[in-house]
Each structure stands twice: as structure tokens, then as C-alpha cells.
Amino acid sequence: MTLLVLLLVFLVTAVYLVFFCNLCDSKKPDKFKEKRFENFLLKNIDLSVGTAETQGKKNTLSPLERLKQEVFQYSSSNISTKRVLVAYGTEYGFSREVAKKIAEQLSQHFGKDHISVRLLNLLHWEIVDWKREELILVACSTTGDGVLPNEAKDFYDGLKEKFKEGELQNLNFAVLALGDRGYPHFCRAGKLLEELLKKITGREAFVVRGEVDQEDWPVIEEWIDSVLGCLDNHDLLTCMENGDYLEASLEMKVGTNSVNGCIGSTFPNVGYSKETPFLAKILEKRLLTKYEFPDDKEVLHIELDLSSSGIQYIPGDALAVLPKNCPRQVQRLLVALGATGEEELSNSDNSPISLKDMLTYNLDIKNVKPELLMYLRQCAYSDNDLKLLDDLLDVEKGGLSKKNGVLRGYLASREVYDVLAEFSSASVDLQKFVEHLRPLSPRYYSISSSSLVNSNRVSITVAVVRYELLGLDRVGVATTYLADRVDVGSKIPVFLSKNDNFRLPSAGSTPVIMIGPGTGVAPFRAFLLERERMGSTGRNVLFFGCRHKDRDFLYAEELQAFVDRGFLDLFVAFSRDQAKKIYVQDIMLEQSAFLWSLLEQGAHVYVCGDGTKMANDVHEAWIRIVSCQKPDCSREEALEFMDALERNSRYQRDVWIT
Numbered sequence: 297m298t299l300l301v302l303l304l305v306f307l308v309t310a311v312y313l314v315f316f317c318n319l320c321d322s323k324k325p326d327k328f329k330e331k332r333f334e335n336f337l338l339k340n341i342d343l344s345v346g347t348a349e350t351q352g353k354k355n356t357l358s359p360l361e362r363l364k365q366e367v368f369q370y371s372s373s374n375i376s377t378k379r380v381l382v383a384y385g386t387e388y389g390f391s392r393e394v395a396k397k398i399a400e401q402l403s404q405h406f407g408k409d410h411i412s413v414r415l416l417n418l419l420h421w422e423i424v425d426w427k428r429e430e431l432i433l434v435a436c437s438t439t440g441d442g443v444l445p446n447e448a449k450d451f452y453d454g455l456k457e458k459f460k461e462g463e464l465q466n467l468n469f470a471v472l473a474l475g476d477r478g479y480p481h482f483c484r485a486g487k488l489l490e491e492l493l494k495k496i497t498g499r500e501a502f503v504v505r506g507e508v509d510q511e512d513w514p515v516i517e518e519w520i521d522s523v524l525g526c527l528d529n530h531d532l533l534t535c536m537e538n539g540d541y542l543e544a545s546l547e548m549k550v551g552t553n554s555v556n557g558c559i560g561s562t563f564p565n566v567g568y569s570k571e572t573p574f575l576a577k578i579l580e581k582r583l584l585t586k587y588e589f590p591d592d593k594e595v596l597h598i599e600l601d602l603s604s605s606g607i608q609y610i611p612g613d614a615l616a617v618l619p620k621n622c623p624r625q626v627q628r629l630l631v632a633l634g635a636t637g638e639e640e641l642s643n644s645d646n647s648p649i650s651l652k653d654m655l656t657y658n659l660d661i662k663n664v665k666p667e668l669l670m671y672l673r674q675c676a677y678s679d680n681d682l683k684l685l686d687d688l689l690d691v692e693k694g695g696l697s698k699k700n701g702v703l704r705g706y707l708a709s710r711e712v713y714d715v716l717a718e719f720s721s722a723s724v725d726l727q728k729f730v731e732h733l734r735p736l737s738p739r740y741y742s743i744s745s746s747s748l749v750n751s752n753r754v755s756i757t758v759a760v761v762r763y764e765l766l767g768l769d770r771v772g773v774a775t776t777y778l779a780d781r782v783d784v785g786s787k788i789p790v791f792l793s794k795n796d797n798f799r800l801p802s803a804g805s806t807p808v809i810m811i812g813p814g815t816g817v818a819p820f821r822a823f824l825l826e827r828e829r830m831g832s833t834g835r836n837v838l839f840f841g842c843r844h845k846d847r848d849f850l851y852a853e854e855l856q857a858f859v860d861r862g863f864l865d866l867f868v869a870f871s872r873d874q875a876k877k878i879y880v881q882d883i884m885l886e887q888s889a890f891l892w893s894l895l896e897q898g899a900h901v902y903v904c905g906d907g908t909k910m911a912n913d914v915h916e917a918w919i920r921i922v923s924c925q926k927p928d929c930s931r932e933e934a935l936e937f938m939d940a941l942e943r944n945s946r947y948q949r950d951v952w953i954t
């Protein structure tokens with residue numbers, strides 16, 4: 297009886313505690329929620345600063361085990377199979393997804409006992425003994441203004457340095473280049489990789505390079521079919537009787553050198569990354585604009601503490617921020633799913649995670665993958681939903697491919713929530729549903745400070761995104777994370793993204809021409825601070841543009857101070873301060889003779905900002921300036937002149953398409 301009473305008291309207390317704690321949680325201040333985010337990160341990603349106790353609580357696998365799991369998930373234990381390496385270079389995760397698809401199809405086509413497929417992030421290229429490999433398939437995206445993803449840069453430089461022409465004569469290869477036709481250098485990284493592989497193997501690719509515009513799956517599948525067809529018809533592989541060296545190499549290079557078992561720390565040249573970010577404390581956050589009316593721009597200057605990180609940056613680099621989704625948007629999605637959020641799901645490495653955490657920290661809940669519609673087609677039952685889905689996915693119109701304009705148009709104006717709400721008859725399996733979402737990717741911000749001024753601090757300039765779509769409020773994930781959900785004192789996960797294609801000239805006497813409207817001015821603030829500190833004597837010319845002089849002129853006072861010190865020639869275009877709109881390209885044309893004279897003195901030209909319109913308009917302005925100012929110069933010659941400037945790293949662009 298006493299035992300029964302005790303049990304009852306215990307149960308009542310437990311229920312009370314659970315209820316009370318939940319109640320408190322919903323009222324906890326943001327600081328507390330931030331702490332939860334930090335704890336979550338410590339448990340779920342391999343922080344170089346972490347300790348053994350802070351890791352592996354939720355993720356029971358060590359970083360080494362996780363890496364092994366990824367590399368060998370399509371491998372057989374049969375020691376005399378043929379071996380293929382499927383490698384990927386990714387910035388935002390899509391190439392990894394594609395590489396997994398390639399690995400899966402190879403494995404299915406030939407059977408796991410006949411072919412052992414190893415999946416490798418190019419970040420880990422050093423664990424491979426390249427002379428023992430016979431076949432590599434590379435899926436690699438292009439980022440920045442036609443450059444390799446950060447994690448693939450060392451692979452490219454390393455192979456180039458290590459192997460002479462034709463040295464890897466036993467290696468067959470094929471490249472799938474991923475990109476976006478909207479950018480001037482379509483699929484350039486894949487092309488560069490293919491050139492390099494041609495050189496060091498002394499042979500041609502065994503399959504024509506695939507070029508993928510955005511997420512055009514039919515093109516990807518066609519390329520995979522060509523690879524499979526070629527492997528069916530040509531015996532490119534021999535059986536390796538001695539087993540796979542790769543596992544031992546991986547254990548040796550990653551296992552023994554690691555600090556606190558963190559993979560990132562074994563590659564000192566890479567340092568912090570998506571998997572191993574640094575938690576940087578916010579030291580300052582201030583509004584750079586007047587933000588009173590819905591039409592006003594909201595731009596923030598954010599300073600972060602890098603002391604103790606060892607991160608060393610130079611102007612031109614970017615800081616990557618790992619955001620989390622907005623709780624309101626997550627809640628909206630949970631309601632559409634009819635879920636509480638507490639449902640337990642499996643992470644990609646099979647560790648358990650709640651649906652709410654998965655949607656908050658791991659997944660992109662804005663951009664809809666076309667495959668999600670395919671999945672909804674399987675679980676919808678209302679005639680209306682089925683008809684609309686069939687229409688969107690119509691094979692005649694191009695199915696999931698890029699050619700399907702109806703589907704692309706539909707997805708361009710919808711988020712994951714909208715699609716679920718629209719096809720409400722679909723009864724989704726939560727695990728399958730999350731598997732049809734993209735991973736949440738880091739966001740990159742040009743660094744707007746100079747480490748010569750203060751090496752412990754870094755600043756970024758962030759335009760906050762808020763808008764309405766289909767009658768609902770929408771937000772930019774990372775920009776509102778920085779604006780609304782973290783404050784001075786909070787710590788946010790970041791890592792450095794080097795950008796060797798956007799660098800100041802080595803000689804301080806060389807003039808620089810900078811064109812950066814809006815937040816495109818960020819790297820130029822860094823350039824100016826750096827050049828002033830270095831005592832550079834070359835002329836600094838900046839073209840800045842915004843809507844209104846008195847509302848969104850970023851860093852106006854600082855820029856004016858540079859002008860007053862005689863260090864800067866500043867030209868500004870306020871597009872909406874007069875009846876006729878004026879943009880940076882217009883004021884550049886007014887300065888044609890001056891700009892030409894600077895080019896003749898060897899000036900370097902930099903453009904930063906919107907790549908959809910501004911970068912093209914500015915390029916066109918340069919063509920006009922050159923063809924008018926250079927004696928007897930045709931348009932074609934002006935185009936060639938600008939191309940030559942670009943080849944000689946005197947015309948560098950850091951642009952983005954939204």
C-alpha cells in the first residue's frame with residue numbers, strides 16, 4: 297500500500313514537472329533559446345572547439361565513423377570486386393545528392409557484389425591513393441563568379457601540383473558539371489576539373505561531360521545512363537584482389553590525426569566548415585538604413601568576435617553563416633502536416649531526431665524540390681489534387697525537367713508549406729516527406745571589415761528579406777535569423793569562405809575601381825580600410841548606388857570621411873531621388889574619360905552585387921566606355937578587351953542571383 301502511494305506521488309510530481317517545464321520553455325527569453333541552439337549544435341555537428349563530452353550524445357557515431365559510413369555505404373565487403381570512386385564538390389549540397397544518386401545507380405546496375413562504389417567529398421581527396429584508382433566519376437558545382445566550391449579547391453590545386461602530365465595513366469574519368477545558365481561562367485568548375493584530369497591522365501573522359509542547368513534531373517539521368525552504357529560495353533576496371541586500401545588510409549589520415557575526433561581539424565588548410573563551424577559571439581549589430589515604412593530597406597552591420605578561432609581573413613573573403621529556420625514558419629509547416637513536432641525521425645546517419653528539430657536546423661523549408669510533388673502524387677487521393685499534380689508533372693511538358701516551364705513557374709512562387717496546403721488530400725509519411733526536402737545550406741556574406749584594423753573582429757553587411765507571397769508573410773531564413781532571432785552576446789555558427797577570385801592588386805600603387813550598389817559595397821568597405829592601413833598610394837574609386845540619399849546610403853559617413861581624407865573618389869547614384877531613375881552604370885558613363893585613363897594606368901576593376909541585372913548593365917557600360925574611349929575600337933574589340941582584363945585578373949566580379 298505504502299509503495300502504491302509513493303508511486304502515485306512520484307507520478308503526479310513527474311507530470312507536474314513535465315507540464316511546468318514545457319510552460320516555462322514557451323516563455324523562455326531568446327537568450328535561453330539561443331543556448332538551446334548552441335547545445336543542439338554541440339551535440340549534432342563536429343565543432344572543432346567541442347570536447348569529447350559535448351559530442352556524440354545524440355549522434356552516437358564518431359566523426360570518423362560517420363565519414364566511413366558515407367564513403368562505404370555503397371561498397372561491398374567482397375574483397376575481389378571492381379572499384380569506382382564517385383566524388384563530389386559541393387557548396388550548397390546538391391552535388392552530394394547527385395553523387396549519391398550516381399553511386400546508388402551504379403551499385404544497383406552492376407550489383408553490390410560486383411562493384412564497390414565509394415562516395416567521397418573532394419574535401420577528403422588526400423585519403424585517396426590516386427595511382428591505385430582506375431575510375432572516378434566527379435559531380436561538381438560552380439560557385440562565385442565561376443569558381444570551384446570551397447571544399448573542392450584543395451583537390452584541384454593538390455592534384456595539379458602533385459602529378460605531372462600523363463602520370464595517372466590508369467585513371468579513367470568522367471565529369472558531371474553542375475551550374476546555372478543565369479551565371480556568366482556556366483559550369484566553369486566542372487570544365488576546369490575535366491581539363492585537369494585530361495592533363496594528368498593523358499586521356500579523354502570516357503563519357504562526354506554533362507552540364508546541368510540548376511536541378512535538371514532528366515539531364516543528370518541521361519548522363520548516368522551514358523556512364524552505365526559505357527561501362528557495360530568497355531571493360532575499364534580490373535578486380536582488385538588485395539582488398540580496398542581506402543578504409544585503412546581513412547583511419548590513418550583522419551583517425552589518428554584528429555583533435556577531439558573532429559575531421560575538419562585534420563585539414564588545417566580548411567579549418568572550420570559546414571560540419572565544423574566556429575561559434576562566433578555577436579559584438580555589435582546596428583541598422584544602417586532608415587527603416588520605417590514597408591518599402592524601406594533594412595540593412596544591418598553586424599560585428600562578430602573571432603578571437604580564439606584562429607580564423608584569418610583578407611578582403612574579398614566571405615563569412616558563411618549557418619542559420620536556423622524561423623519558428624513561425626516551422627510551426628506553420630507543422631500545422632499543415634498535422635504534426636506536433638515531437639515525432640521521432642531518423643537523421644541521414646540514422647541517429648534519432650525530432651521532426652521539429654529536423655525542420656528547424658537541418659532542412660530547407662522554403663525551396664520546393666520538384667521531387668516533392670512526385671511524392672505528393674503518390675499519397676494524394678482527391679481527384680482535384682491528382683489532376684493538378686498530373687498536369688504539373690506532365691511528361692509531355694517535360695516532367696521534372698528544366699524544360700517544364702509550367703512546373704518551374706509554379707514552384708518559383710511557392711514554399712514547402714504552400715504545396716502541402718494546396719494538396720491537402722495527400723497523407724504523407726513524415727520520414728518520407730523530410731527525405732524530399734533539401735538540406736538547409738549556409739549563407740555567405742562578403743566581409744566588410746579589414747583584419748589589419750582588428751584581427752579579432754569581422755563584420756558583415758546584411759540586407760534583411762521580408763515580403764508577402766500568396767497572402768502570407770515570408771522571410772529570408774538567414775537574414776531574419778540575424779535580424780530577429782540573435783542579438784549582441786549570442787553566438788552564431790560561422791566559417792570562412794575564401795575567395796581568391798576577388799582580391800586587391802598586390803601593388804598598393806595600382807588604382808582600383810569598385811562598383812558596388814546596395815550591399816555590394818560590403819567588400820569595398822573592407823578594401824578601403826585595408827588599403828588605407830597599408831598606406832596604398834593607388835587611387836580608390838567607388839561607384840555606389842541606392843534608392844534614397846537620406847534612407848539607404850550605406851556607410852555614408854564613413855565613405856564621406858574617406859573622401860574628406862583625400863583617399864576616395866566617390867560617385868553615387870540615388871535611383872529614386874528624382875523623376876528619372878539613375879543607376880551606377882549611368883554615372884559610370886558620365887565618367888568615361890576618367891575611367892579609361894585609370895584603365896590605362898593599369899587599374900583593377902571590381903563589381904559586387906546583383907548578378908541578374910546590375911552586373912550585366914555594368915558590363916555593358918564598360919563595353920561602351922572602352923569602345924568610345926579607346927581609339928578605333930569596335931564593339932567586338934571592346935568585348936575582347938574586357939575578356940583580356942578578366943583573364944589577367946584585372947576585372948573581378950562577386951555577384952549573386954536571387
Ligand SMILES: Cc1cc2nc3c(=O)[nH]c(=O)nc-3n(C[C@H](O)[C@H](O)[C@H](O)COP(=O)(O)O)c2cc1C
Nearest residue numbers: 387388389390391437438440442475476479482483
Ligand atoms: C552565389 C552563387 C554563385 C554561383 N555561381 C555560378 C557560376 O558562376 N556558374 C554556374 O554555372 N553556376 C553558378 N551557381 C549555380 C550553382 O552551381 C548551382 O546552383 C548548383 O546546382 C549548386 O550545386 P551545389 O549545391 O552542389 O553547390 C552559383 C550559385 C550561387 C548560389
